[in-house]
Amino acid sequence: MFDPALFKLPGMRRAATILGLLAIVEGICIVFQAYYLSVAIVGLWHLHSLASISQPMLWFALAWVGRQLLVVIKNRVMYPLVEQTTGDLRRKVMQKLYRLGPSYVAKTGTGNVVTTALEGIDKVQTYLMLVVIKVIDMMVIPWIILIYIAWLRWREALFLLAIFPLIILFMIILGYAAQAKADKQYVGYQRMSNHFIDTLRGLPTLKQLGLSKRYADNVYQVSEGYRKQTMAVIKTAMLSTFALDFFTTLSIAVVAVFLGFGLINGTITLLPALVILVLSPDYFLPLRTFANDYHATLNGKNAFADVQKMLALPVPTERQQLGTQPVQWQSDSTLSLHDVDFKYDDDQLALKHINIDVHGYQRIGIIGASGSGKSTLINLLGGFLTPVADQGKIQVNGQTVSHLSQDAWQQSFFYIPQNPYLFHATLAENIAFYQPDASRQAIER
Template identity: 35%
Template sequence: MVRVAGLGISNGLLAIGQAYYLAGVIDMVFLGGQELAAVAGSLWLLAGLACVRALLTYLEGVLAFELAARVKTDLRERLTRHLFSLGPVALANQPAGELLTVMSEGIENLEAYFAKYLPQLCKACCIPVLILAVVWPLDRATAAIMLVTAPLIPVFMVLIGKAAERMNHRQWETLNKLSAHFLDVLAGLTTLKLFGRSREQIAIITRISREFRDATMDVLRVAFLSALALELLATISTALVAVALGLRLLYGEVAFMQAFFLLLLAPEYYLPLRLLGSQFHAGMAGKTAAADIVRLLSLTGGERVPGTERLLSPQQVSLAFNRVHAAYQAGSRPALRGISFTLAAGRHLAIVGPSGAGKSTVAALLLGFITPAAGSILVNGQDLATLRSSEWLRHVAYVPQRPHLFQGTVADNIRLARPDAPMAAVMQAGKAAGAHEFISRLPNGYDTLVGAGGRGLSGGECQRLSIARAFLQDAPLLILDEAARGLDVSAQARLDNTLARLLQGRTAIIIAHRLSTVRQADQILVLAEGRLAEIGPPAELIKRQGVYSRLLAAQAGEGQHV
């Protein structure tokens, strides 16, 4: 930014020199009666100054846009890194449409702010002062006119600034609302068609689009009116200087060369202020977008602060929860209330309970999405908070209830677990997950492109690719978060056999699985309202006739999963 401003200010200094030599040439040729040959040196100098000014203008533009491009790239990288560090839990309450708007339109708005508005603001602050410093010793009257009229332009900008800021804010909020609602409609398109509510949503989108159009027109109206007013002020101010110099020249109070030099400087004096007014809209749009970017960068979450230690004896993993309390937001209702349990290496723990009991919170804690509000989690006797995040997650395989597939090939999606895995290992993982058969039927096998979110694949097929990732990762700790939810009976039965192979030799946390899988667990932990209600082997819990037995009875009567 310093170099950009320096080039602009240097251009302004050269404009002073250009005006001086131009006034001298006109005075010598038209009033002094000299031949052009006598002023050839001055003409060449003027031509050189014009070329240098053109070069400086070009370099200033190039550097300004390079600066803006670097700022946009750095901001996108920083914002993406920050959002990734927050994790899914902290971002759950942030509208996806707003995030998308900030990452795309918001950051793009900063280009005009950094490439045009800020450099022009620097020139508007410096160049008039430099010109005034030249004019003041030469002619106090002209300097006084410039000194009195120039502040009118920034004063006017301040007066319209608040209104323009409100209008820009309204336009930005409407754009966020439009993006969020449009994404929401796309995500629920099937439901809207099913219940015949498409027309209502079209009407809502049309209404918000009109609001955005009106907000945009209000912003443009203020921008054009302010530009017109600023041009008028600058023109009138220049005219005042010209009239005052003309009258004084007429009465012989000032020499022609001096008067003409001052007259040439007058437009250069007001030009930075006029151009600042024309970039004022870009400045307001950039400031509005920057406010949202700063807000996102200031978001904090319950993500685990990465430690520095490495996991000892990573071939096997044992876990211990010691009176762990957890909440998703500060001051919110606790999701877990003082639960304690131990899980030996190679053993399987099933976590069951009604919806909202805190089952998935255990997975969120182990994955580092949130941190315990109190208590501690030990891994092989080491505090999880002291382990390096990237190091720890290499030892955890996670199979969620709704796996996400990214735009790319089937092999690319499986390789997320191990990017450097050879194709032979990818195919072996596909076979182990029972996915090889359906993958082979795809047009290009493992090189078949799948859409974002697994478009073109069934829910069971997406789940098998997620299990293939777990096989490929071959981590000692496995977390299954309702991995069979939403599948039909036959698909669940096939998946159970696959999961049984995946569980072999691994420490496992199995959350709200089907009854057949839960019965295979070494221990069952029953949660109720975030508290540990029961824990023990399946047979022992059935004998107790407690909470677990009631859950079994409810499942048997209603055909629901535990």
């Protein structure tokens, strides 16, 4: 559940250290809260005056307030880091998409890209905000409570120590089942997103062919499959929550029975017995809160894994072979490709022995049957695809380059795809989408 890649994020180790220290203080507050509450209850049991229990109740109130303040402080510590981290991830994803180009979108699917870049980052934010605090609390607070219970009475502490890993083992088994179902649900969600985007794009064509109503059945089947996958995840979540509540409640009941026998036999007094009984639910509370949020963060974990996988994809290197300034295309400029090959992931060549010679200002049309590689060639010329290494020769103004994914080259031309997209922004912002710092004069030009 706790992805090790989280600790590689900037600032996460420092935040985890601070959260660990705050969890230690919170555990101490929980112990103080249980002790002084038990002192007040025992005082009332022995018919002491209300004035005599005012001081224990004051200490209890201070410990309770301190515990709640620590929860707020932990959220305050984590929230700015999560905001900055998700913002950086979103920028890195968009930059990576620009580097990977339209071929990655075509291969992965527009719905998958949208899910990862937009909603996926939002799910990552929820995942980071919930899981880090919960995991650290689960690793720290139960040990503080267990040490204090062991100091009061070692038998109950030994039982709680033995039952905790058994509950965790059972939850791991259910967690793997939930993870498998959540993975299928996330894939189904991406598939539904792809179908939705494809439907919107192809709706005019479907209407012209009279197939729009027939295609609606396909959309229904996809959405119905996603509904069934979601219900399967919810069933597993409800089962795991019930199992956790059952075992923790049963464990607390067993501790209460042990304490009851101890009171009957006179081996323990009322105050420590009551303190142990009050602390027992708090001993399991971090595990229960973690389990409650576990299923809510599964999609966030999957989205985080997808983001990391996409950011790890290789991109062309040696992008400065033409310098840092845009290439100024003039009447005597030249672009030539000789015996250039390109292939996708499989071994079959998509483009073979491509030869092109362009001189100065020309209008060039690329003609070919559907699937013959026209879009692939355009993406290759735009620097969005990288040709087969050490095969053929590419020259710009007589200078040999290993590929056209050059910063200077890509800054010197305009690329209009077959299906352009206007963002929900001003016309000027759409024109300057890849150069947001452009001046008004540059935009108008």
